[in-house]
Amino acid sequence: MPGINKNKRNITSTVLQKISKEAPQFLTNPQNTWLVGLLMWSVEVVLNLYVINRVKFTEIDWKAYMQEVEGFINGTHDYMQLKGDTGPLVYPAGFVYVYTALYYMTSHGTNVKLGQYIFFLIYLVNLYFVIQIYSKTKKCPPYVIIFMCCTSYRVHSIFVLRLFNDPIAMFGCFSLNLFMDKKWYLGSFFFSFAVSIKMNILLFSPGLLVLLLLENGILKTFLNLTVCAALQVILAIPFLLTNPFGYIVRSFDLSRQFFFVWTVNWRLIPEELFLDRRFHFALLLCHLAVLIAFALKRWCRKAFETIINMFKCILNGKTYHGVVNVIALAMFTSNFIGICFSRSLHYQFYVWYYHTLPFLLWCTPFSSPARLLLFGLIEMCWNTYPSTFLSSLGLHICHICLLLGLWVNKSTALTVPNSDSNKPKLW
Numbered sequence: 001m002p003g004i005n006k007n008k009r010n011i012t013s014t015v016l017q018k019i020s021k022e023a024p025q026f027l028t029n030p031q032n033t034w035l036v037g038l039l040m041w042s043v044e045v046v047l048n049l050y051v052i053n054r055v056k057f058t059e060i061d062w063k064a065y066m067q068e069v070e071g072f073i074n075g076t077h078d079y080m081q082l083k084g085d086t087g088p089l090v091y092p093a094g095f096v097y098v099y100t101a102l103y104y105m106t107s108h109g110t111n112v113k114l115g116q117y118i119f120f121l122i123y124l125v126n127l128y129f130v131i132q133i134y135s136k137t138k139k140c141p142p143y144v145i146i147f148m149c150c151t152s153y154r155v156h157s158i159f160v161l162r163l164f165n166d167p168i169a170m171f172g173c174f175s176l177n178l179f180m181d182k183k184w185y186l187g188s189f190f191f192s193f194a195v196s197i198k199m200n201i202l203l204f205s206p207g208l209l210v211l212l213l214l215e216n217g218i219l220k221t222f223l224n225l226t227v228c229a230a231l232q233v234i235l236a237i238p239f240l241l242t243n244p245f246g247y248i249v250r251s252f253d254l255s256r257q258f259f260f261v262w263t264v265n266w267r268l269i270p271e272e273l274f275l276d277r278r279f280h281f282a283l284l285l286c287h288l289a290v291l292i293a294f295a296l297k298r299w300c301r302k303a304f305e306t307i308i309n310m311f312k313c314i315l316n317g318k319t320y321h322g323v324v325n326v327i328a329l330a331m332f333t334s335n336f337i338g339i340c341f342s343r344s345l346h347y348q349f350y351v352w353y354y355h356t357l358p359f360l361l362w363c364t365p366f367s368s369p370a371r372l373l374l375f376g377l378i379e380m381c382w383n384t385y386p387s388t389f390l391s392s393l394g395l396h397i398c399h400i401c402l403l404l405g406l407w408v409n410k411s412t413a414l415t416v417p418n419s420d421s422n423k424p425k426l427w
Contacts, residue, residue: 077241091165
């Protein structure tokens with residue numbers, strides 16, 4: 001018996017040693033991203049069910065959403081007349097149709113629990129697409145998926161405890177998978193649909209425009225943009241026929257003023273400056289300047305040194321074929337630049353870029369501990385409620401560090417097929 005027990009201990013020790021040796025390799029090999037993602041997807045099923053059934057739902061905008069679409073259901077097609085308790089309807093037509101469907105599915109908005117389960121499914125589908133992106137790019141080690149899934153109470157809250165429209169818009173945005181598969185027209189369709197739910201998706205559009213031009217040339221880019229525009233018009237027909245000016249003013253109002261009390265990123269400045277239009281204009285100029293710098297010196301570096309040369313290359317029919325990590329990087333960076341210079345970030349806006357952060361961090365030259373530290377600090381800033389001078393300052397510092405890291409990135413992932421020394425290369 002002592003010999004048998006000794007053998008069992010030896011076997012157990014051998015197994016534990018093998019696990020301790022192979023587990024770190026398993027969690028750091030990008031080839032295992034899909035498997036780790038699938039495991040975490042399963043964990044998320046249990047976690048979200050727990051949150052829905054154990055954490056109290058908090059009413060913020062759900063009732064207002066239902067009131068806004070109820071006016072549409074009752075026959076009001078004038079956007080100037082559609083409103084709820086929180087104010088006028090300020091989202092495009094896609095929002096109206098999606099929340100009208102939710103209105104009927106949840107017994108006129110009264111069955112909130114069912115609404116939570118619907119958003120739970122939206123979260124799982126969204127996460128599936130996110131995992132696909134990380135699996136295709138193989139840019140990050142698989143353990144990043146674990147941090148991304150389990151560390152953010154705020155993101156789970158936005159999806160299943162608040163029922164905001166931001167998660168639905170981001171679900172549509174991850175049609176990025178279609179762009180990665182070179183299904184540009186179908187991807188453009190779903191991208192436009194996401195814009196019709198909430199126009200923050202337009203923050204991805206500068207990067208997408210560059211990719212369309214480089215991948216497809218002018219003619220096909222024009223056709224893709226036509227797909228986007230046509231869908232917007234079709235969805236808006238009932239409202240455009242009634243009051244076109246009212247629809248455009250309400251649903252795409254870029255001058256809308258935000259409340260200082262809800263800002264996450266600008267708590268460090270006085271309220272007077274926060275509300276000042278000159279401050280907004282300065283942020284817009286910075287946003288455009290950084291976008292142009294990235295487009296000319298990073299997304300199109302060496303291939304197009306100036307805007308004139310870029311258009312010469314396009315007009316001469318030279319198109320360039322990228323790989324999936326560059327497609328993700330261009331669009332994610334474009335969106336992140338918009339986040340950095342946003343006039344105001346509210347707590348639900350965290351989902352605008354949360355799932356892109358690990359990818360962006362691993363596109364910087366920082367060490368893995370530094371990347372995880374930045375990820376954790378950003379999470380901490382977003383979980384500080386109400387926001388403070390220090391939390392806003394910390395968020396800006398983290399954003400600046402990440403932006404600088406992306407700027408010094410010298411990736412050479414995008415190349416010209418069958419290229420020779422006389423042809424330019426991207427990235």
